[in-house]
Amino acid sequence: MKTWIIRIAIAIFCLTLLSAAGTYLFVRDAVVEMFGGHTELAKRAAPEDRTGRVLLTNVNILSEAGDAFLSGQSILLEDGKIIQIGPDLSATSGEDVLDGDGGYLIPGLIDSHVHLWKSRNDLLLFIANGVTAVREMHGTNLHLKWKDEIESGAIGPDLFVIAAQLATYNFAEGVWVDMTAERNVVRSDSDVRRTVSSLLAAGFDGFKASSFLSLPAYQAASRDTAELSTPFVGHIPIAAGLKDLWASNQSEIAHVEEFVKVLDREFGGYNSKNTEDFLNYVRERSADVAAKTRENDIVVTGTLALIDTFAAQITDLEPELKAVELEYVNPGIAEGQAMGWLPGTNRYSLPESYKTDDWKERYTRYWTAYAQAQDILYKAFLEAGVTVLAGTDANVPVMVPGFSLHDELLAMQQAGMSPAEALKSATSAPADFMGMTAGRIVEGYDANLVLLRENPLNDISASESIERVFANGRTFDRSQLDDLLQSVRTANAASRKQDIAQFR
Numbered sequence: 443m444k445t446w447i448i449r450i451a452i453a454i455f456c457l458t459l460l461s462a463a464g465t466y467l468f469v470r471d472a473v474v475e476m477f478g479g480h481t482e483l484a485k486r487a488a489p490e491d492r493t494g495r496v497l498l499t500n501v502n503i504l505s506e507a508g509d510a511f512l513s514g515q516s517i518l519l520e521d522g523k524i525i526q527i528g529p530d531l532s533a534t535s536g537e538d539v540l541d542g543d544g545g546y547l548i549p550g551l552i553d554s555h556v557h558l559w560k561s562r563n564d565l566l567l568f569i570a571n572g573v574t575a576v577r578e579m580h581g582t583n584l585h586l587k588w589k590d591e592i593e594s595g596a597i598g599p600d601l602f603v604i605a606a607q608l609a610t611y612n613f614a615e616g617v618w619v620d621m622t623a624e625r626n627v628v629r630s631d632s633d634v635r636r637t638v639s640s641l642l643a644a645g646f647d648g649f650k651a652s653s654f655l656s657l658p659a660y661q662a663a664s665r666d667t668a669e670l671s672t673p674f675v676g677h678i679p680i681a682a683g684l685k686d687l688w689a690s691n692q693s694e695i696a697h698v699e700e701f702v703k704v705l706d707r708e709f710g711g712y713n714s715k716n717t718e719d720f721l722n723y724v725r726e727r728s729a730d731v732a733a734k735t736r737e738n739d740i741v742v743t744g745t746l747a748l749i750d751t752f753a754a755q756i757t758d759l760e761p762e763l764k765a766v767e768l769e770y771v772n773p774g775i776a777e778g779q780a781m782g783w784l785p786g787t788n789r790y791s792l793p794e795s796y797k798t799d800d801w802k803e804r805y806t807r808y809w810t811a812y813a814q815a816q817d818i819l820y821k822a823f824l825e826a827g828v829t830v831l832a833g834t835d836a837n838v839p840v841m842v843p844g845f846s847l848h849d850e851l852l853a854m855q856q857a858g859m860s861p862a863e864a865l866k867s868a869t870s871a872p873a874d875f876m877g878m879t880a881g882r883i884v885e886g887y888d889a890n891l892v893l894l895r896e897n898p899l900n901d902i903s904a905s906e907s908i909e910r911v912f913a914n915g916r917t918f919d920r921s922q923l924d925d926l927l928q929s930v931r932t933a934n935a936a937s938r939k940q941d942i943a944q945f946r
């Protein structure tokens with residue numbers, strides 16, 4: 443009798459264990475799919491060899507200060523480094539000589555806010571768009587692996603990997619969030635200490651505060667990152683106010699939008715009826731907020747273009763999808779429920795129950811004011827001399843990796859930056875922030891470069907006129923860049939379940 447009871451108990455125990463493991467695997471697999479991990483990898487011809495010595499002649503080179511072009515220049519590159527710059531360099535020992543044809547040479551562009559998730563093909567999209575470095579803002583071990591592969595010769599931008607956001611949840615929520623969103627859940631001081639030290643040892647380049655980080659955990663992360671001299675960046679937690687930010691070690695805010703949210707909390711929460719009062723409040727507070735941001739040496743990332751699309755994505759999605767290069771977006775992500783882009787999956791779309799009477803008008807008013815508040819703060823930051831980095835939140839709807847940086851640069855120019863300032867926000871400013879020897883065309887610096895047909899200092903939209911990209915010791919001419927793009931389009935098309943022809 444007794445042995446039977448024991449056998450049954452063991453059987454029940456084993457079944458429970460098996461079904462838990464099965465559920466775990468099922469959920470994990472669904473997560474991999476929703477973040478683009480099942481999409482076919484782009485098939486490309488064997489990667490071009492890394493070029494040894496290259497002499498690029500007949501180009502206009504962006505000055506070190508980034509505000510003028512030096513005409514009639516040549517530049518010698520070797521093994522991914524800039525060796526020499528001058529007006530009359532001539533070939534000496536078997537370099538490849540390339541004629542720049544009077545084009546404009548700028549440093550490779552840097553997107554300071556991207557989400558690669560599990561979408562490896564995006565690495566090619568960045569290169570094809572002249573983006574030679576990105577800051578991953580939800581870094582996992584997968585991204586550290588890609589970073590290593592790129593350093594040893596795979597095609598892709600240099601990766602600066604911020605560990606997935608530090609966030610506080612109760613135990614049950616924490617298990618779920620860890621499994622589905624891969625956030626780093628921390629509840630106590632000792633959790634924070636353990637997490638930060640082990641992720642730092644694993645190779646992550648910095649740490650990100652989530653909106654859902656408790657105030658004590660935020661303060662602990664601030665203390666630990668300061669002690670370990672590692673960047674602490676990201677959101678302003680909902681539990682924190684500006685006082686807490688000024689007292690922290692946080693050196694970057696991942697969106698201008700974060701300041702809109704903090705001022706909204708100070709204001710007491712605006713709605714579609716009191717947008718004018720809210721905007722007046724933002725106007726009153728903006729100069730002081732900007733001055734303190736500057737005083738505390740805090741850098742702000744833009745993501746202006748994304749926030750400008752919120753009202754339209756919520757109320758009238760189709761034209762927004764038509765306006766972007768949807769065929770390059772990983773279909774797993776666009777079709778998935780986590781960060782979906784399409785009607786039915788779009789992450790910003792409202793539940794049907796919210797769509798009562800004048801919902802379109804109300805939501806348009808609310809989100810337009812949100813973008814206006816962002817604009818007021820952005821201008822105040824520029825006036826106060828705050829460093830603003832170009833970032834796009836690539837891979838959240840409708841930010842197409844690589845392409846979105848050009849939209850962001852244009853948005854920054856339209857919102858008040860000069861073309862030279864916009865260019866700096868995507869070259870020298872982020873390179874300095876990340877401690878990279880890149881972002882300027884200077885002897886000894888990384889030869890990550892983009893050759894443009896048109897002058898971006900006249901109008902930043904010239905950033906799209908890409909003739910050639912130098913990245914990580916390789917060079918790609920226009921037809922090779924087009925091949926990269928084609929290979930991603932083909933892989934995406936083969937993995938797509940939902941037709942997107944209607945959005946062309």
Ligand SMILES: [Zn+2]
Pocket residue numbers: 555556557579835
């Ligand atoms: Zn983001």
